[in-house]
Amino acid sequence: MTSTPTEKAKRIIEHYGVSHQLVKLCEECAELTQQAVKCYDAGIEYSYSLVEEMADVKVMLMQFESIMLPEDREILEFIIAKKLNRQIGRIENENRRFEETPRESREN
Ligand SMILES: [Mg+2]
Numbered sequence: 001m002t003s004t005p006t007e008k009a010k011r012i013i014e015h016y017g018v019s020h021q022l023v024k025l026c027e028e029c030a031e032l033t034q035q036a037v038k039c040y041d042a043g044i045e046y047s048y049s050l051v052e053e054m055a056d057v058k059v060m061l062m063q064f065e066s067i068m069l070p071e072d073r074e075i076l077e078f079i080i081a082k083k084l085n086r087q088i089g090r091i092e093n094e095n096r097r098f099e100e101t102p103r104e105s106r107e108n
Contacts, residue, residue, distance in 0.1 A: 009059065010066035021063055028056040 003011070013021050032053040039050050065073060098106070 005062065006066050009062035012059075013063035013067055018067070021060065025057075025060040025064070028053065028060050032057050 016024075032050075035047065035050040035053045039045065039047055065076065068076070
């Protein structure tokens with residue numbers, strides 16, 4: 001029987017337990033951090049190792065999302081949208097301030 005990625009994620013976290021998977025989440029986040037630092041130090045946008053760790057963290061997040069109540073998943077999506085919009089707002093404000101700054105003041 002085929003199952004969706006969400007169903008597989010739910011099966012994994014139900015098998016190992018939330019407590020165990022919280023530790024795994026910490027480990028995977030630390031591994032992702034290490035690879036991000038390596039990319040930064042190497043001056044590259046991403047590497048295969050970074051992609052692997054991104055996948056690991058996403059799989060962990062999928063597990064936790066799979067056990068959340070539907071209304072809490074909606075709250076998660078709402079918070080994500082809010083944070084994305086807030087950051088876009090900051091970028092637009094930065095650009096506006098830059099454009100409003102006289103050219104003479106920008107140089108130096
Ligand atoms: Mg990993």
